[in-house]
Amino acid sequence: QITLKESGPTLVKPTQTLTLTCTFSGFSLSTSEVAVGWIRQPPGKALEWLALIYWDDDKRYSASLKSRLTITKDTSKNQVVLRMTRTDPVDTATYYCAHKARGPGVFDYWGQGILVTVSS
Amino acid sequence: EIVMTQSPATLSVSPGERVTLSCRASQYIRNNLAWYQQKPGQAPRLLIYAISTRAPGIPARFSGSGSGTDFTLTVSSLQSEDFAIYYCQQFNDWPITFGQGTRLEIK
Numbered sequence: 001q002i003t004l005k006e007s008g009p010t011l012v013k014p015t016q017t018l019t020l021t022c023t024f025s026g027f028s029l030s031t032s033e034v035a036v037g038w039i040r041q042p043p044g045k046a047l048e049w050l051a052l053i054y055w056d057d058d059k060r061y062s063a064s065l066k067s068r069l070t071i072t073k074d075t076s077k078n079q080v081v082l083r084m085t086r087t088d089p090v091d092t093a094t095y096y097c098a099h100k101a102r103g104p105g106v107f108d109y110w111g112q113g114i115l116v117t118v119s120s
Numbered sequence: 121e122i123v124m125t126q127s128p129a130t131l132s133v134s135p136g137e138r139v140t141l142s143c144r145a146s147q148y149i150r151n152n153l154a155w156y157q158q159k160p161g162q163a164p165r166l167l168i169y170a171i172s173t174r175a176p177g178i179p180a181r182f183s184g185s186g187s188g189t190d191f192t193l194t195v196s197s198l199q200s201e202d203f204a205i206y207y208c209q210q211f212n213d214w215p216i217t218f219g220q221g222t223r224l225e226i227k
């Protein structure tokens with residue numbers, strides 16, 4: 001059974017760096033073609049894909065946020081970490097991590113999400 | 121960036137009705153199209169990928185179709201649990217992009 005869970009601060013001040021951790025079970029991020037992605041959703045708004053890391057450490061980022069994002073993995077701990085620098089109130093959102101299976105680039109398992117508020 | 125445009129933004133329908141949601145890509149995306157359902161306070165759930173393949177456990181009343189740039193999600197007979205927001209997503213090219221969503225509400 002695949003599960004994912006996001007953890008991190010729920011409140012950060014503007015300009016601070018946000019670090020979120022996705023802890024997962026039921027799969028290995030060393031399996032070919034498997035990946036973990038981050039998607040966010042501002043309150044009442046649509047989903048926005050942020051970043052993805054593959055089993056082979058290949059990384060992909062949203063073009064608009066690339067300069068502020070870093071995604072890393074720790075396969076031994078079954079964790080994926082997303083760092084976002086220079087946060088702003090517009091980054092207030094629920095942040096989800098999700099599993100991408102082999103094959104199509106879709107997210108078939110999602111974490112419950114963590115609401116992060118950026119405010120002074 | 122491939123822009124995904126969903127229409128309409130909101131659909132008011134009655135239980136038991138058949139409903140079709142639309143999604144248009146700004147460029148050709150082959151069959152790299154998925155649909156998700158999201159209920160209030162919940163994470164999205166994968167419904168369909170590769171245009172028309174239902175994810176495990178998804179009822180047969182959900183079906184997807186289309187090609188190239190125009191795609192549809194059809195719910196053949198709406199159940200009370202189907203009232204939610206639906207998002208399309210393309211994975212043909214980076215960055216992955218989602219549509220703005222269509223809200224299905226009870227008439």
